[in-house]
Amino acid sequence: MTRLSVNLNKVALVRNARAGGRPGERARPRLLDAAAAVAAAGAHGLTLHPRPDRRHATPEDVRELAEWIRATPERAGIEFNVEGNPFHGAGADYPGFLDLCADVRPDQVTLVPDARGQLTSDHGWTAAETDALRPLVAQLHHAGCRVSLFVGPDIDAVDAAAAAGADRVELYTGPWADEHAAGAGQAALPLYVVAAQRAAAKGLGVNAGHDLDRANLGPFLAAVPGVLEVSIGQALVADALGVGLASATRAFLDVIAGAGAES
Numbered sequence: 001m002t003r004l005s006v007n008l009n010k011v012a013l014v015r016n017a018r019a020g021g022r023p024g025e026r027a028r029p030r031l032l033d034a035a036a037a038v039a040a041a042g043a044h045g046l047t048l049h050p051r052p053d054r055r056h057a058t059p060e061d062v063r064e065l066a067e068w069i070r071a072t073p074e075r076a077g078i079e080f081n082v083e084g085n086p087f088h089g090a091g092a093d094y095p096g097f098l099d100l101c102a103d104v105r106p107d108q109v110t111l112v113p114d115a116r117g118q119l120t121s122d123h124g125w126t127a128a129e130t131d132a133l134r135p136l137v138a139q140l141h142h143a144g145c146r147v148s149l150f151v152g153p154d155i156d157a158v159d160a161a162a163a164a165g166a167d168r169v170e171l172y173t174g175p176w177a178d179e180h181a182a183g184a185g186q187a188a189l190p191l192y193v194v195a196a197q198r199a200a201a202k203g204l205g206v207n208a209g210h211d212l213d214r215a216n217l218g219p220f221l222a223a224v225p226g227v228l229e230v231s232i233g234q235a236l237v238a239d240a241l242g243v244g245l246a247s248a249t250r251a252f253l254d255v256i257a258g259a260g261a262e263s
Contacts, residue, residue, distance in 0.1 A: 002228065002229065003045060003079070003228060004044050004045070004229075004232065005043070005044060005046060005229055005230070005231045006038045006045070006046055006047065006232060006233065007048070007209075007233025007234075008031055008034050008035060008038075008046060008047070008233065009047075009049050009057050009233055010056070010233050010234055010237040010238075011031055011034040011237060012031055012057045012058070013055065015028060015030075015031070016054075016056060021054030021058065022054070022058075031061050031064070031065065032068050035065060035068060035069075038236075039075065043078075044078070044079060044229075045078060045079035045231075046065060046069070046081070047080075047081040047082070047083060047233065048062050048081075048082055048083070049084055049112070050062055050082070050094075050097075051084070051116075052091055052093075052094040052116055054093055054094070059095055059100050062100060062106075063103070066080055079107040080107050080108070081106060081107065081109070081110055081148075081229075081231065082101055082110070083109075083111075083112050083121075083231075084109075084110075084114075085097060085112055085113060085115075086098050086133065088116065098140070101140060101143060102139070102140075105143050105144050106145060107145070108146045108147070108168075109140050109145045109146070109148070110149075110150055110207070110231075111125070111149050111150065112124075113125050121210060122174060123152065124150045124151035124152040124157060124170075124172045125150060125160070126156075126157060126160075127160035128160075130160035130164045131160070131163075131164065133149065133164045134165055137149075138165060141165070147167050147168070148167065148168035148169060148170045148207055149166045149169050149170070151170070151171065151172065151195075152171070153172075153175075153188070154195065157169075158198045158199050158202060159202065161204060162199075162203065162204055166204065167204065167205060168199075168205035168206065168207055169205075170207040170209055171192055171224075172210050173192075173209060173211060173212055173216075173220065174211050175188050176192065176216065177210070177212060177213070178211070180215065180216040186219070189219075189220070189223045189224070192224045196227065205226075205228045206228055207227070207230070207231065208220065208227050208229075208230050208231075209230055211235070212232050212235065213235035214235070214239065217230065
């Protein structure tokens with residue numbers, strides 16, 4: 001069965017919009033509250049993608065969430081996935097991605113070729129880029145982490161990921177999501193099918209993520225074989241706002257009504 005890892009970056013983004021890149025204990029929404037909610041609902045994993053500019057998930061969030069997962073035996077089955085660019089080194093407010101992962105030792109590290117300040121991940125590693133990842137993959141293996149490389153549906157990139165020593169690839173699903181939203185048919189799906197089959201032949205596990213939502217996820221999983229994990233954040237948080245806004249409004253109205261009854 002495909003496992004769901006919920007990316008909590010957008011929860012942190014809402015928090016930081018009010019609290020800044022160094023949120024205190026009173027900042028809301030609390031990341032751990034969100035983690036508890038999705039874990040209670042049955043999510044198999046949690047994902048964070050800390051970036052050097054601290055605009056959403058921070059290194060402190062990564063450490064806090066790792067500690068929260070490991071705090072009780074009941075959470076032992078929740079996998080922690082940390083995403084980021086391994087070439088982003090230490091700065092004034094950032095410990096460096098590889099050093100953070102070596103310290104936290106998440107279950108899985110997904111290496112993504114995003115540039116500093118990039119709005120969101122929009123492409124995968126090319127075959128030409130992955131040779132430089134080989135010693136970094138080995139370093140993460142030494143820390144006890146499974147390593148996934150973020151790649152497009154391209155068999156050359158899949159082959160290169162295997163040669164670099166990766167355990168899995170995460171197929172970048174942005175092109176499929178765009179095609180599905182435009183009602184343009186399913187021309188992209190065969191590329192993902194072939195990439196997934198090539199990954200399996202190379203001994204790689206297959207993850208998938210980016211812009212997957214309730215409309216396009218089912219057709220994708222029905223067509224692409226052996227997807228072990230999907231990482232979903234933006235669409236899930238957006239849906240949660242739609243589903244939860246009415247309940248939150250009613251809760252505040254109840255508080256107001258209760259205060260009026262007591263006065």
